[in-house]
Amino acid sequence: MLEIAFAEPVLPTSGGIALLIAEEATPGGLWRAADEATGGALTRALGAARFTGRKGQTATMLAPVFAGGGEVTRIVAVGLGRSADLTPHALEEAGGHAAAALAQDVSATLVADGLSPAQAVSAALGAALRSYRFDKYRTREKPEDKPRLARLAVLTREATEAARGWDAARPVADGVFLTRDLVSEPANVLTPAVMAERCEALRTLGLQIEVFGPAEMERLGFGALLGVAQGSVNPPRMVVMQWHGAGSGGGAARQPVAFIGKGVTFDTGGISIKPAAGMEDMKWDMAGAGTVIGLMAGLAGRRAKVDAIGLVGLVENMPSGSAQRPGDVVKTYSGQTVEVINTDAEGRLVLADVLWYAQETFRPRFMVDLATLTGAIIVGLGHEHAGLFASDEALAQQLLAAGTATGEKLWRMPLGEEYDKLLKSEIADMKNVGGRPAGAVSAAQFLARFTNDVPWAHLDIAGMAWATKDAACAPKGATAFGVRLLDRLVAEHCEE
Numbered sequence: 036m037l038e039i040a041f042a043e044p045v046l047p048t049s050g051g052i053a054l055l056i057a058e059e060a061t062p063g064g065l066w067r068a069a070d071e072a073t074g075g076a077l078t079r080a081l082g083a084a085r086f087t088g089r090k091g092q093t094a095t096m097l098a099p100v101f102a103g104g105g106e107v108t109r110i111v112a113v114g115l116g117r118s119a120d121l122t123p124h125a126l127e128e129a130g131g132h133a134a135a136a137l138a139q140d141v142s143a144t145l146v147a148d149g150l151s152p153a154q155a156v157s158a159a160l161g162a163a164l165r166s167y168r169f170d171k172y173r174t175r176e177k178p179e180d181k182p183r184l185a186r187l188a189v190l191t192r193e194a195t196e197a198a199r200g201w202d203a204a205r206p207v208a209d210g211v212f213l214t215r216d217l218v219s220e221p222a223n224v225l226t227p228a229v230m231a232e233r234c235e236a237l238r239t240l241g242l243q244i245e246v247f248g249p250a251e252m253e254r255l256g257f258g259a260l261l262g263v264a265q266g267s268v269n270p271p272r273m274v275v276m277q278w279h280g281a282g283s284g285g286g287a288a289r290q291p292v293a294f295i296g297k298g299v300t301f302d303t304g305g306i307s308i309k310p311a312a313g314m315e316d317m318k319w320d321m322a323g324a325g326t327v328i329g330l331m332a333g334l335a336g337r338r339a340k341v342d343a344i345g346l347v348g349l350v351e352n353m354p355s356g357s358a359q360r361p362g363d364v365v366k367t368y369s370g371q372t373v374e375v376i377n378t379d380a381e382g383r384l385v386l387a388d389v390l391w392y393a394q395e396t397f398r399p400r401f402m403v404d405l406a407t408l409t410g411a412i413i414v415g416l417g418h419e420h421a422g423l424f425a426s427d428e429a430l431a432q433q434l435l436a437a438g439t440a441t442g443e444k445l446w447r448m449p450l451g452e453e454y455d456k457l458l459k460s461e462i463a464d465m466k467n468v469g470g471r472p473a474g475a476v477s478a479a480q481f482l483a484r485f486t487n488d489v490p491w492a493h494l495d496i497a498g499m500a501w502a503t504k505d506a507a508c509a510p511k512g513a514t515a516f517g518v519r520l521l522d523r524l525v526a527e528h529c530e531e
Contacts (some may be wrong), residue, residue, distance in 0.1 A: 037166040041194040044148035048105035051140035053133035058088035090116030128507035130161030138182040152197035169219040206336025214329030218513035222301035227349035231272040240335035243277040259384040266358025267351040276345040291342040293399035297406035298324030298349040305378030322500035323405035326517040348385040374463040401490040411474030413498040420446035424479035427490035443520040
């Protein structure tokens with residue numbers, strides 16, 4: 036991760052410099068000092084670029100000449116937008132734009148002398164998140180194609196307080212990076228067993244980890260999850276991660292919160308096989324589980340004052356002579372039976388067993404599951420929002436607010452008896468698909484049957500787990516959507 040340090044505001048004389056400038060504000064402080072040191076060249080450059088400080092706007096002056104010497108490579112102005120609209124997420128985006136603009140400098144400076152310590156931390160967080168890169172398997176990359184930025188000094192008038200704030204923010208960023216690493220891994224490397232091993236490594240953070248193999252799940256009666264896995268030579272796993280940070284109090288404060296993730300490490304569709312084009316993307320069908328793992332690492336890393344449970348069902352969905360067939364009937368851990376109409380609707384089968392286990396074993400305050408569950412949610416919402424389905428109004432509103440605050444946006448979708456009827460089977464308690472109309476809704480209705488009246492929310496992140504273009508705080512690729520959203524949910528509503 037990008038090395039971040041906070042320091043008192045003194046005009047730097049080397050490397051790249053990013054200046055954060057609000058719209059319709061009169062720049063002062065180090066901005067004015069930089070302008071004077073360049074003989075007014077900064078003002079002239081910004082005028083030529085028609086830079087107004089609007090949100091997301093950048094303007095760069097290369098190798099400016101400083102009065103009195105210095106080796107500054109570039110000065111980048113980054114617009115913050117209107118001061119009245121300056122949210123933490125807007126500052127994170129500005130930090131991300133700065134990091135992208137300074138990517139070819141080994142060391143750079145972000146001037147935040149007009150911001151509060153908390154605002155400076157937000158800008159630093161955005162820069163760190165934008166600096167992520169998954170280059171584990173690159174062996175022939177040209178040096179000029181590889182970003183060089185390794186260290187960023189953030190200048191603020193209350194550097195000590197900002198540094199304390201960064202100590203709390205950094206573990207969440209680490210969780211985001213962990214999730215992005217997991218989702219980026221190819222499926223020949225990240226099998227269910229290897230993904231479970233990655234979870235076990237988190238014991239060093241203080242998490243309690245329990246791994247269930249096929250034999251344990253067979254004894255429990257996880258017929259739905261094991262049915263999905265039976266076509267693959269890579270055996271399934273379920274991992275339970277526990278963080279106990281709520282202290283010694285009793286009552287509701289000790290009732291845990293639970294997060295459940297779909298972890299299909301590769302999804303061919305099984306016997307209902309997918310088209311060949313684009314199937315390589317199905318390595319990230321485990322992104323829901325990846326988010327839960329990153330979230331649990333972040334909560335443990337920042338020593339969150341909450342009891343939290345993370346559960347992930349890890350399988351590979353493959354066609355073979357032993358694979359589940361359309362028309363098969365499986366018995367879930369809950370005792371309910373499911374007629375499998377389409378083996379490519381496998382994620383809900385995995386989640387069915389894990390959801391029931393979570394509510395029966397831990398009696399949580401609420402459950403939130405995350406899954407790249409349906410293509411239908413992409414048809415409905417594109418790549419701008421994840422779908423939110425919820426049985427509890429308060430939980431839904433808290434999630435929506437957390438999504439807005441972090442930029443990981445959700446859109447509330449309906450649930451109802453009329454959609455539930457789509458799942459009626461002629462030979463079993465239910466079937467696993469409800470047809471093409473309202474496909475994302477009927478998938479959520481299926482999951483609702485395994486929540487047993489525990490307050491519950493389902494996030495369909497199929498359109499948000501992977502990005503095909505750069506964003507302010509994330510390069511294209513794995514996004515780790517949901518880690519920061521759920522960390523904020525916990526921080527605002529669940530901690531002591």
